Amino acid sequence: MKITSRPILLVEDDDVDAMAVIRAFKSLHITNRLERAENGEAALAALRDPRHERPCLVLLDINMPVMGGIEFLHAIKDDNRDLRCIPVVVLTTSNEQEDKMRSFDLGVAGYMKKPVDYQQFVETVRTIDRYWTVSEMPE
Amino acid sequence: MKKLRIETRVLAGFTLALAVIAAGGALVYHAIGEFNATSKAAVTSREVLAELDGTYSSLTQAEAHERSFLVLGDSSDLAQRQAAIGRLDVHLAELHRLIGADPRQRSRLQRLTGEIASYLRLLRQSTPVRARGQPVRRQRAATLPVPYRIRHLVELMRQTEATRLHLRRAHTAMRLHETIITLVLLLLASAASLSFLYIGIRHEIRDRRSAEDALLHETELLSQSKERMRAVLDTAAEAIIVIDGDGTVERFNASAERMFGWSSGEIVGQNVCQLLPVPRESGVRQIPTSPALVVGSGCETEGRRRGGETFPLEISVSKIRIAGKPVFTSVLRDISERRRSETALAAAMQELRNSNEELRNFAYVVSHDLKAPLRGIGSLADWLQADYAEQLGSEGRKYLQLLMGRVRRMDQLIDGILEYSRVGRVTEARTYIDLDQVVRESVDLLVPPEHIRIVIDGALPSVAGEPTRMRQLFQNLLSNAIKFMDKPHGLIRVTAHAADGVWHFTVADNGPGIDPRHHEKIFQLFQTLAPRDRIEGTGVGLALARKIVELHGGHIWVESIPGQGSKFHFTFPHDVPAEMPRTAQVP
Incomplete structure (x- = not known):
């Protein structure tokens, strides 16, 4: 990651998937603090909390209870606190064309499918890390 | 128009004939008048001549008796002389009456009267002498004869009167001649105009008769066609109602009777509103005079049966003009069943x-x-x-x-199900796809092993379809052929040819082949022939291929000899099937 001092927000309802991300971060030596919100609403609350440190990247699942990923993207797009400047990478099971189109329409920085094979999943996370090591991101 | 002209012609002909006859009559009347006048004048002239003769003879008689008295002294002669003088006076008076206004004759008559008077005075002078008994000398007696002047005057007057009579006769003859010529001419003209009229009328009668014949013929044809029309109307399966411009029903055929429950006799003359109460259709032109009527075809509206029950019907109204009046023919179809x-x-x-x-x-x-x-x-x-x-x-x-x-296998199965369900559910924009390119790309993507050769026979055509699905189709068939290849020198051949409105494609291999009893089963979802542990397969590939081909309006089937290889055939129509969506649709 280009910025290692700021946390990465993982919005994910599945515990094992969250564990997979944590495990992949560990094995790839990604040092950023990983925060987790169980759904879009919790993530939004965290981002809007002024005492909360602003993350440098959001990893977003689409299919979640209470508030899904698409709804969350709508919310931050309409938000006036520059939340839309935070890069969001969708990390999901959904291969639906509709989800992809909506996500990019709402300004996501990437759309990754979670492979069923963990080793492949690690490779996906590695790609994300590499990209955001090279790519600039807003401070 | 023609009638008027005929009447005008007849009238003109009659007028002409009447005019000719009137002119002839007038001429004849005039001629007769003139004749009368001439005859009267002739009679007068003849009387004048007679009176002149009478005058002269009376005068000579008076003179003769005078002389006889003078010579013989017989007093009876005196009496006779007096009688002659009396006749002479009568003749003169008659002449005065007859001569009338003719100035020349009148002045002559006056002179004659004067001369006679003086002559008679002379005669009277000699008479008293003889009466006193003195003989009259012979020489004196010789002076007594009627003087020349009287004779001359009488002669002149005779001649004048005779000449006038002659002239009058000649004039009358000429007039008569002229009148006859004019009459003949007039008669000829009248005959000509009457002939003309006759010919005209005859011609007209002939024309009318032929027109009547034609009319009769047409009436017959008309009645035939009317009968035919009635027969057509009554045997038509569709209800047909003919309505005039005000919406009054003129015709109501047998099917319409059955449809509405009214008989033709009950409904003809009524307004069509009774049958078609509320026009629901909009967007079609309404006839202002009868709001229940709409002109158009295939409009759906509501009809009302005799009992008041409404039912949906389809109505096609066409407007025609008969004798300048609009007439609407409505064909109605009860669409309750269709509804x-x-x-x-x-x-x-x-x-x-x-x-x-x-x-x-x-x-x-x-x-x-x-x-x-x-x-x-x-x-x-x-x-x-x-x-x-x-x-x-x-x-x-x-x-x-x-x-x-x-x-992993379960993951693939789920992916297979998703892919299979996506075909036809998620559609792409239809484009012309160069299958040659699609197949070459698929071959590159599949990376066939060294011992398998993939041959494309000739150039493959371009077809209309969804690009992703086309790619999937060829990839599935080619990957199957590669996956199951059991020969040391594998050969996969892709061909295409046009046949009977379709493109016929073949993907042939020299692999293991498929037992004919499985030829249908292999296209079903999740049906595999090899154990999944030996050859990885989800059983989705061929089901997906069939779904794609059928979605594009084609067919897929397999032909195979076990041990020698398989041929997968499929077709695509040249034309794009109508049910294929034309725009991208993302649900």
Whole structure:
């Protein structure tokens, strides 16, 4: 990651998937603090909390209870606190064309499918890390 | 127009004839008048001549008796002389009356009267002498004869009168001649005009008779065609109502009677509103005079039967003009049955949509809710193997490997289901796809092993379709051929040719072939012939291929001799099937 001092927000309802991300971060030596919100609403609350440190990247699942990923993207797009400047990478099971189109329409920085094979999943996370090591991101 | 002209002509002919006759009459009248006048004048002239003769003879008689008296002294002669003088006076008076206004004759007559008077005076002078007994001398007696002047005057007057009589006669003869000529001419003219009139009338009669004949013929034809029309109307399966411009029913055929429950006699003359109460159709022109009527075809509206029950009907109205008046022919079809089936169809469609929606939801649920736990299992198995390899031992590690393999297979199955359900549900924009390029790309993508050769026979055509699906189709067929190849020199051949309005494609291989009893089964979902542990396969590929081909309006089938290879045939129509969506649709 280009910025290692700021946390990465993982919005994910599945515990094992969250564990997979944590495990992949560990094995790839990604040092950023990983925060987790169980759904879009919790993530939004965290981002809007002024005492909360602003993350440098959001990893977003689409299919979640209470508030899904698409709804969350709508919310931050309409938000006036520059939340839309935070890069969001969708990390999901959904291969639906509709989800992809909506996500990019709402300004996501990437759309990754979670492979069923963990080793492949690690490779996906590695790609994300590499990209955001090279790519600039807003401070 | 023609009638007027004929009447004018007849009138003109008669007028002409009448004019000719009137002119002739006038001429004859005039001629007769003139004749009368001339005859009267002639009579007068003749009388004048007679009177002149009388005058002269009376005078000579008077003179003769005078002389006789003078010579013989017989007093009877005196009496006779007096009688002659009396006749002379009568003649003169008569002459005065007859001569009239003619100035020349009148002055002559006056002179004559004067001369006679003086002559008579002379005669009277001699008479008294003889009466006193003195003989009259002979020489004196010699002076007595009627003087020359009197004779001359009488002669002149005779001549004048005779000449006048002659002239009058000549004039009358000439007039008569002229009158006759004019009369003949007039008669000729009248005959000519009457002939002309006769010919005209005759011609007209002939024309009228032929027109009447034609009319009769046409009337017959008309009645025939009327009969025919009635027969057509009454045997027509559709209800036909003919309405005039005000919406009054003129005709009501047998089918219409059955449809509405009214008889023709009851409804003809009534307003059509009774049958078609409320026009529901909009967007078609309404006839202002009868709001119940709309001109158009295939409009749907409501009809009312005799009992008041309404029913849906389809109405086609066409407008024609008969003798300048609009007449509307309406063909009506009771569409209650169609409406019922439409409703049933709509319900079935809704059901289908619902089940499609369910399927879609199912696919979504499968993709998310089944994949997430599956991925969890896979991840945990992986971590167990990585973190607890020592404790598991070789048997435990093998089990975990198998577990992870099954997870992958299940993942592929879910992907297969999703892909299969996506075909036809998620559609792409239809474009012309260069299949030559598609097949070459697919071959590159599949990376066939060294011992398998893929040959494309000639250039493949371009067809209209969904690009992704076309790619999937060829990839599935080619990958199957590669996957099952059992020969040391594999050969896969792709060909295409045009046949009977379709493109016929063949993907042939020299692989193991397929037993004919499986030829139908292989196209069904999840049907595989090889155990999945030996050859990885989901049983989705050929089902997907069939779905794609059929979605594009074609057919797919297999031809195979076990041990020698398989030929997969499929067709695409040259024309794009109508049911194929023309725009991209993202649900």
